[in-house]
Every structure is written in structure tokens, then in C-alpha cells.
Amino acid sequence: MRAVIQEKPGDELYVWDIPIPEPGPGEVLVKINYAPVNPSDLSLLQGTFATKPDYPLIPGIEGSGIVVKSGKGLIGKLRKGKRVACTSSRMRGGTWAEYMVTSAFRVIPLGKHISDEQGSMLLVNPLTAHAFIELAKKHDAETIVNNAAASSLGRMLIHLCKMNGLTLINIVKRESQIKLLKEAGAKYILASESADFEKELEFCSDRLNANLFFDAVGGEQTEILLKVSPPGSTVISYAKLSEQDINIDPRILIQQDKKLEGFYLGSYTAGKSVLQNLKTINSVKKVLSGDTKIKVSKSYDFSDINEALEQYRSNMSEGKVLLHPGKKKR
Ligand SMILES: NC(=O)c1ccc[n+]([C@@H]2O[C@H](COP(=O)([O-])OP(=O)(O)OC[C@H]3O[C@@H](n4cnc5c(N)ncnc54)[C@H](OP(=O)(O)O)[C@@H]3O)[C@@H](O)[C@H]2O)c1
Numbered sequence: 014m015r016a017v018i019q020e021k022p023g024d025e026l027y028v029w030d031i032p033i034p035e036p037g038p039g040e041v042l043v044k045i046n047y048a049p050v051n052p053s054d055l056s057l058l059q060g061t062f063a064t065k066p067d068y069p070l071i072p073g074i075e076g077s078g079i080v081v082k083s084g085k086g087l088i089g090k091l092r093k094g095k096r097v098a099c100t101s102s103r104m105r106g107g108t109w110a111e112y113m114v115t116s117a118f119r120v121i122p123l124g125k126h127i128s129d130e131q132g133s134m135l136l137v138n139p140l141t142a143h144a145f146i147e148l149a150k151k152h153d154a155e156t157i158v159n160n161a162a163a164s165s166l167g168r169m170l171i172h173l174c175k176m177n178g179l180t181l182i183n184i185v186k187r188e189s190q191i192k193l194l195k196e197a198g199a200k201y202i203l204a205s206e207s208a209d210f211e212k213e214l215e216f217c218s219d220r221l222n223a224n225l226f227f228d229a230v231g232g233e234q235t236e237i238l239l240k241v242s243p244p245g246s247t248v249i250s251y252a253k254l255s256e257q258d259i260n261i262d263p264r265i266l267i268q269q270d271k272k273l274e275g276f277y278l279g280s281y282t283a284g285k286s287v288l289q290n291l292k293t294i295n296s297v298k299k300v301l302s303g304d305t306k307i308k309v310s311k312s313y314d315f316s317d318i319n320e321a322l323e324q325y326r327s328n329m330s331e332g333k334v335l336l337h338p339g340k341k342k343r
Pocket residue numbers: 051052053137138141161162163164165166167185186229230251252253254255256276277278279327328329330331332333
């Protein structure tokens with residue numbers, strides 16, 4: 014099969030011909046249809062992702078496909094022949110390949126109303142957006158704030174906040190992104206590059222009683238969120254898109270009763286029962302089979318991986334870049 018390969022963190026990517034892997038007990042073999050490029054894949058390629066993979070690495074954290082073979086075990090046998098959303102198992106290679114072996118628990122059958130393209134993006138961003146709504150409820154929030162809001166996750170959150178009667182303050186980087194979010198139905202949108210950003214955020218957060226701030230940017234932006242958020246607020250850091258470290262005065266936390274926490278979907282779902290997670294996945298599937306779709310900018314054959322990464326890195330807010338096995342010769 015053809016597979017995208019990286020030999021060590023930070024290295025260039027190549028497409029190799031390698032043997033199709035065999036599923037072991039409790040595993041299935043998925044013939045991949047589509048796989049997105051997510052910021053977490055870029056972290057994986059840089060060697061800064063939460064889990065450290067083995068090398069040579071087949072990247073790709075999530076995707077969609079068909080279960081074509083199953084190892085020993087009931088769940089795998091039940092999944093055989095099904096069109097599924099899937100995530101990779103550590104040590105078993107990722108979704109940027111024609112075939113992937115993964116745990117039978119990491120494949121979720123797709124309803125006929127969810128396309129292969131949308132299904133390939135089901136298990137990371139929609140589940141994270143759903144988790145943010147649960148956290149908002151846990152914090153009794155009436156208003157939450159999210160940055161890097163022109164992202165796929167940010168746009169999904171706009172929809173889920175509306176469904177759940179939550180007010181959302183969106184922070185985008187550039188003023189040109191405000192139009193994008195208006196089209197996605199957002200009401201409160203601030204651009205962090207505008208001169209009055211800090212003042213506007215402080216005013217809006219205070220007026221709308223925001224107490225929960227989701228931060229994908231890190232660095233200076235986290236410092237601003239902690240500074241201007243109302244006393245008693247919590248800032249939840251869930252990515253480091255700026256690649257900057259956070260430099261904060263502990264007195265902000267001590268004297269204003271503010272908290273800085275981390276969020277990682279893998280740990281969040283691991284803290285829930287299988288039944289709770291299945292219930293969440295079902296409600297996310299309902300959202301994706303309705304009018305809410307994740308925007309896709311372009312699809313590329315695996316062979317064009319470096320071009321695909323270039324397109325994604327320079328146009329992230331345009332929509333997701335998808336990879337597929339395509340019809341190119343080996
Ligand atoms: N912790 C977790 O478990 C978890 C789970 C899911 C997602 N995430 C994180 O959630 C974020 C969104 O993911 P996604 O897949 O929805 O992203 P996406 O659709 O690929 O979009 C990324 C967005 O981030 C913006 N961005 C990039 N660098 C930025 C910076 N330095 N400052 C402000 N904005 C910046 C981009 O804007 P431009 O177009 O202007 O570059 C774009 O709008 C990612 O950081 C991802 O790692 C975390």
C-alpha cells in the first residue's frame with residue numbers, strides 16, 4: 014500500500030510502498046477514504062504532540078474508511094464491512110495511508126447521512142466542541158469566550174452554543190476574519206490585531222458575564238485573557254498555535270481568584286465511560302448529518318502531501334485540507 018512516511022520529527026514527508034498491515038486481536042484493518050490535516054497533525058510532525066510515536070511514522074490522527082478485515086474479537090467482527098470514522102492507535106500507524114490497523118474501539122460506524130469527507134473529521138473537533146459545552150455547563154457559564162475562532166472547531170462551537178442557549182464571544186486574529194464568522198452566524202466577534210482589542214474584550218466579558226475562556230493561541234494572548242477576564246474566571250488552554258510560552262504574574266491568579274487549566278480531548282474522553290462517549294458521538298453525528306458541515310478547502314492525493322501541507326499551513330481559515338488515496342500510480 015502507499016503510505017505517507019516521516020523518518021524522524023521535523024523531517025520532510027515521503028510516500029513509500031509498504032506491506033498492508035495485519036490486524037491483531039481486538040484490532041481492525043480500515044481501507045482509508047479520507048483523512049484531514051489538523052493542527053494536532055502538525056504538532057505530531059514537529060514532535061511536540063501529547064503522545065510520542067515510534068519512527069518511521071505514518072502520520073494522521075483521524076479519518077474515514079471501510080473496515081475490510083478484523084482480528085479476533087467480537088467488536089471487530091461486528092464492525093467488518095462498515096463505513097466508519099476512525100482514529101489511529103499509537104504504534105500502529107496513522108490515517109495518511111491506504112490502509113490502517115487500529116483498535117476496534119477506535120472505529121465508529123457512520124450513518125448514511127454523513128459523507129466520507131465529513132465523517133473523516135468527526136472524532137476530533139466536533140467532540141472537542143461538545144466537551145466545551147459540557148465544561149460551560151459545569152462552570153455555570155452563561156457566556157464563554159473562544160479564540161482562534163475562525164477554526165473549524167470555532168465554527169462548530171458557534172453552532173453548538175446557539176443550540177445550547179450559550180452566549181459566545183469569538184476572538185479572531187485578523188479583522189478580515191470577522192466577515193467569515195458573521196457568515197457562520199456569530200454575534201460577538203473581536204479581532205486581536207485591532208488597536209482596542211484588550212479594552213473591547215474587557216468590556217464585552219464584563220457586560221456579558223463571561224467566566225470561561227477557551228484559549229488555543231497561548232503566549233501573549235493567554236496573558237491578555239487572564240488579565241481582562243472578570244474575577245473568578247477560568248482560562249482553559251487547549252493549544253499553542255502561537256508557539257509562544259505563557260508569562261503570567263501569579264498575583265492575577267491569587268488575588269483575583271482566576272484559574273488556568275489545560276484541556277486535552279484524549280484525557281477528557283478517557284475520564285468518561287464507553288457509554289457516555291458513545292452517547293456524545295451519537296449527538297455529534299446528529300449535528301453533522303444536519304445542516305452543519307465542516308468546511309473543506311481542498312482534497313489531495315496522498316502523493317501530493319507536501320503541497321497539501323503547504324496549502325493548509327498558509328490558508329487554515331479557508332477550511333480543512335483532506336487527503337485521500339486517489340488513483341495516482343505507485
Ligand atoms: N486540546 C485538544 O484536545 C484539542 C482538540 C481539538 C482541537 N484542538 C486545537 O483547536 C485548534 C483549532 O483546531 P481546528 O482543527 O479547528 O483548526 P483549523 O480549522 O485548522 O484552523 C486553525 C485556525 O487557527 C488560526 N491560527 C493559527 N495560528 C494562529 C495564531 N498564532 N493566533 C491566532 N489564530 C491562529 C488560523 O487562522 P489563520 O487562517 O489566520 O492562520 C485558523 O483560523 C487547534 O489549535 C487544535 O490544535 C485541541
